[in-house]
Amino acid sequence: MTANVIDRPVASSPRSTGFRAVVRRVRGDRAAVASAVAIVLFAVVAVGAPLVAGLSGQDPYTYHLGTLNGFGAPKGTGGGISGTHWFGVEPLTGRDLFAIVTYGARTSLGIGLAATVMSIAIGVLVGVTTGFFGGWYDRGMSRVIDVMFGFPSLVFMIALTAIVPGGFPKPVLVVLVIGFFGWPSVARVIRGQTLSLRQRNFVVASTAMGGGSWHVIVRQLLPNLAATISVYATISIPSMIGAEAALSFLSVGVTPPTPSWGRTIGDAVGWVQTDPMYLVFPGAALFVITLAFNLLGDALRDALDPRRADSARPGRAASSKPGGARAAASKEAGR
Template sequence: MTAPIEVSGSDIEAQPEAVLAGMGGKVEGRSLGQIAWMRLRRDKVAMFGGVVVLLLIIMAVSAPLLVKWFGYPPSEFHQNYIDPSLQRPLHGPWHSGISSKFLLGVEPTTGRDIFSRIVTGAWISLLIAFLATLLSVVIGSTLGIIAGYFGGWVDTLIARAMDVFLAFPILLFAIALAGVVQGKVWGLSGNGLRISLLIFIIGFFNWAYIGRIIRGQTLSLREREFVDAARSMGARAPYILFRELLPNLLAPILVYSTLLIPTNILFEAALSYLGVGVNEPTPTWGGMLATAVPIYSIDPWFMIVPGLAIFVTVLAFNLFGDGLRDALDPRSR
């Protein structure tokens, strides 16, 4: 039997230093952001969604260059590629018009480049969704923090306002408002007015969703020790709200924003489909779907392309948002 190894007290005391020497004498801790990034990297599905989202954003931002390099102007007609009797593209698989000149084919009846219209429509759809989400997040987070921190009649007033906005028929209001607001308003007209109107409608009437979440989080945070410490040191309410509570609410705000963006994309597509979105000939994914419905039997490809664009975008944002939620709050799994 092997004799036990005797270790003197000096050897035991020297072990931590030896470990530190083997690690270069320096031990670094990880921040909460680094830990969250480590968890997010392990989630392959979320990373895939994040990569797709990043590629979509790059595609939308570089839309003019992509149209210039790989397509034709989105409003340019190419009637020579359309069968005059059947009103569908002459060439390409499934009569889609796909060729070396038109990467995704051409529209039936008009011959417009589908690739250029999809890329340009991505810029408009993502712009409306991002700005509307930003408006919702700013209003909802501000009112949610105020309601959760102060409580009392302030909380009651804001909570009842949330109930009203949650029960409000946004779609009907958007259709009515888009029909009433015409011409020139606040120096805006045409599609500039329509885009601003869509951002206002989608963003302003959706703030209650994130406001309710932030209010609930604030109710639990306001009883924490760091808030009591700041209050005992004489900190005023604005300081506590935006310097103590808001940094601890950034994780749920960020997560819910990534889940709110695809909802806003779908809402914009629905409004464009109903004819109260951006005016033609400016392309949007919802507007392309609305144009494709009456001629679906002639050319189903024209409906498949914008439908897939919406599906992939919404799915990518949802996958990334779910992974981000798990990374920032592992207890939510």
């Protein structure tokens, strides 16, 4: 029985890390709720891109040259917006912009999520092992992380995507490149958290009772790192989506005619003075999804912060006594 108690992962603050408590705090943040709704909508659009684009009766690959004037610009106002083309059409090709943005959500979100999973997996593995084992392994990997922080990753990404044979799937290559260069920051954060948890009583006790290294890592450390990993993953997704957009903007990301927000924005830059509407919709989609993930990540960080729950307890205790509510309000006003 004693072994079972010691072996149980101990959270830093059960009240603050309980799932229901976290959900309740996030639901109390209107910006977080709106961000979650936006993310779900974008995810639905990405998964059901053929069905969503089909609502307008268009696809992102068909040329509609009849919608263009003699200079390759869309006819009419708003970039060729009409009942047939809800967001207008692409200059030079006449492809439907609504379908491009819809299918682009699948490309950008898919690459961003896959690259985040890869970087988080590598970063957590390196961070928790270096923090737990220490010694020469920790010192060596710390130097590797320092080198990667100082490495011109964008230049290397551009060079690598340019020299890889054309037969290799570009979306997979972009995921591998972005994910590989995204793990050092994760590893550094997780290593610091692991160094702190390694000194906790439940880890020391489990080790003293004969628990193996990987048993301690899997059963003790990772459950207590789950909150940090979740928050960091949520905050990392926008940077991964932005990295994919940057590569596509520089014409080294996914290749045409595969729809991508970054490549569409890159193509739109040359038409800003002639047809600025071509930039509005893909730019707005990229802005909204990155903002939503950032706001949701901030809300999760606040909801999972043990200090927030601890600081809230005195206020509740004070409010249960005569005059306690007024004292708690005065304390909050004085902050």
